[in-house]
Amino acid sequence: MRATPHRAGAAAEPVLRRPVAPMLAAPVDAVPEGPGLVHEPKWDGWRLVAFREADGVYLQSRAGKNLTTYFPDITRAVRTLPPGVVLDGELIVWERGRTNFAQLQRRVTAGRGLLRLARDCPAHYVLFDLLADVGGQVIIDLPLSERRARVERLLVDAPAQLTLTPQTADMRQVSDWLMHWTVAAGIEGVVTKQLSGRYQPGRRGWRKFRTRITTEAIIGGVTGSLRNPETLLLGRFDRRGRLRYTGRTHPLDAYQRQELTTLLSPLRPLQQRRAAVVHPWPEPLPASWSGQLDRPEPLRYVQVEPTVVMEIEADVAFEHQRWRHRVRAMRARPGMSVYDVPLLLGEVEGYHGEP
16 A cells, blocks of 8 residues: 655656555553644544545545445535545544444445435544645645645535544643543544644554543453463343353453463353353354454354453443454453443444444
8 A cells, every 4th residue: 555645757746646545643551742742532433535536536444445435425525625635534423412433334234225324324524634735736744734724724615524623732622522522422532643743654653542441341252272361252241141242352461361271261061051151152253243354254262151250441432332442451350240240231233343
């Protein structure tokens, strides 16, 4: 995936050829502070690079896939902009004043119902950068402050579905976003950028802080082996007492692996069970459950007795009763009953991930 300006000849103007690798953000444990830094909400949606070409519009996902067909509402909105512009931002769908990630996923599977879905649940394109200006002028080497000013000018008469993301240097405003917008609006955290920074395609030149929560889940399986567990597969009971898959952890550290070998036990045959604890997960785990579309093969794992509680740290991206991103295993809670873990209150559906 190339994202550098391309010259057709020595005297030719540089142009951006799609696909473009978007600039990325590296995770941090605290919101950076300092002169020249600004902060923006981290929206819970799909990253989108939009090309307003001479003969139409092309919408590209973060992974370089063509999303144009699935978002006719955004295509129409971008078409109102001058030819040549290349935009960067986040696709979101609002529902009851909050982002709804599931509605984005529905676009890909809507089929003949796509136009009705776009009408009933319109998408919005929240812009935060400009890679090429009117006429295709490549501006990735300009400072962020200038690129943002140009986006503002482009959006003066643009449709309401195209909007500029908020930006602030005030840490009090950042704290308000993290305390209130996370719940009310569904943002995942904040992204921090240098006002003087250039746009670096494919590079992690920004910083992202995710809002995280500490909670508990039940260990239902491990990758690796019981003697050397690598990651944990987690679940929670629904109201019918069925153990539902809710997510997977990052790799365990050496201490956690050693501790869990003394706590975990293999799943007993049903006829040997004293309690009616149901472990309905298939083995291997379907790729659609884990959301690992970069590696779509089913996930091999070892089922364990669902008797051990793990304290975890997770972000707020929780869809279809599953954590979309991997969670961080904190510590085992051997003294805590699995029935004290919060219940799932809705039905679990498949997770299809971001293209």
